[in-house]
Amino acid sequence: MLVASLQPGETAPEKYQNELAAVLYSPRMKSNSCINPASGFFLLLSLVSLYATCRLAAETPQSQPKVPPQQARDTVAARRMSHLQRGINLSGWFAQVADPKGYTREHFISHTTPRDIALVKAMGFDHVRLSVNPQPMFRAGQADAIPQEYLDYLDQAVHTILSNGLAVILDVHPDSEFKNRLAKDDHLVEQLGNFWRAFAKHYAALDPNLVFFEILNEPEFEDRYRWAGIQTKLAAAIREGASQGTIIATGARWSDDADLVFLEPLPDANVIYTFHFYEPHIFTHQGATWGVDFWHFEQGLVYPSTPESAAKVAALVPEAANRLYVIRYGFERWNSARIEAEVSQVAEWAGRHQVPVTCDEFGVYRKYADTNSRVAWLTDVRTSLERHGMGWTMWDYSGGFGVVTKTDGGTLPDGPTLGALGLKAPGP
Secondary structure (H helix, E strand, O other): OOOOOOOOOOOOOHHHHHHHHHHHOOHHHHOOOOOOHHHHHHHHHHHHHHHHHHHHHOOOOOOOOOOOOOOOOOOHHHHHHHHOOEEEEEEEEEOOOOOOOOOOHHHHHHOOOHHHHHHHHHOOOOEEEEEEOOHHHOOOOOOOOOOHHHHHHHHHHHHHHHHOOOEEEEEEOOOHHHHHHHOOOHHHHHHHHHHHHHHHHHHOOOOOOOEEEEOOOOOEOOOHHHHHHHHHHHHHHHHHHOOOOEEEEOOOEOOEHHHHOOOOOOOOOOEEEEEEEOOOHHHHOOOOOOOOOOHHHOOOOOOOOOHHHHHHHHOOOOOHHHHHHHHHHHHHOOOHHHHHHHHHHHHHHHHHHOOOEEEEEEOOOOOOOOHHHHHHHHHHHHHHHHHOOOEEEEOOOOHHHOOEEEEOOEEEEOHHHHHHOOOOOOOO
16 A cells, blocks of 8 residues: 655644544454454554554655656467457346346346447447347356357357447456455356356457457455465467467456466466556445455545545545545545556556456446546546556446446436547547
């Protein structure tokens, strides 16, 4: 984690010192039934560290460094990056299906239509990331025997995307239960390899400049070394199925940027590396009913962050210990320089290994976020990625993070969001 920051000469107000004391000396902290001495020590240490780093960072300049774009070797993968500059995710169609009936014909033909794909192109995007859950296609002991009926729907979607002049990332996107099993079950790894070999072979005849194979969405591996081995094995299976295809690889935990920089590149030159960027989650996921349990209390948390604005939102959070996370967001002063510092770490890794990198998820949950703050964050992330020569794929086309709003009357592009992406809504 990068150092939190205060303005020169600024110190933590007495109110926040009182918040720290309230947590440290609360009955909950004193109770062994809630927290053991070791974890209490580490929380105390983190609180002291928070206050100390805030004071230290007050003297740290926040100038935004000007750096050259990442320099990748002149490989097939690097050249194909030209097709992955400005993208949008298509979720909820072939993965994360919310329809209680599941993966049905009615869902496939109505969730995302040819008009949606045409609109994606008209808004100025050059590619889509199509989430595909392999689980409905799995057959026990026959993972390479992909049901033709399912493939027919997926083929039609891919054909529609390509016929609109868009590239497509085929993102294998199972649920958490599947990924948790994958972290422990060698047999499932073999099965997924068999699936990938057949899946890649099925699409190998399409233009390899426009069809990309993403190994796994947001792996959930605590063991980076196990993930590195599994990813290498799955990449080899893809390569057996599609000798000319470009593979997209990622880090071990949730495709986080901090994990990508620990990854050793695969022994395959035709690979693009990806990471996901939602930092800080406390802002980008405010109001979310999933993930961290106190996010759903947050409303109106602004970006760039300040101690004063964060304090107002912290008051909405019941638990004092959780309020500290919101308060800390204010003192960390998230802004364009902070985002640039995060992205530049990935760029440095990419330059050191001379590999192409893209960010194929970033976004802000829009239900409770301040519109101006959401636009500012999207602008800062997008421009930082572009500054380093990285392509990007925003999450998401529609839904809670969307660039459009779907109503009974049609599909409405969000002008401010498109503006933040350097794009604009198409004319009538």
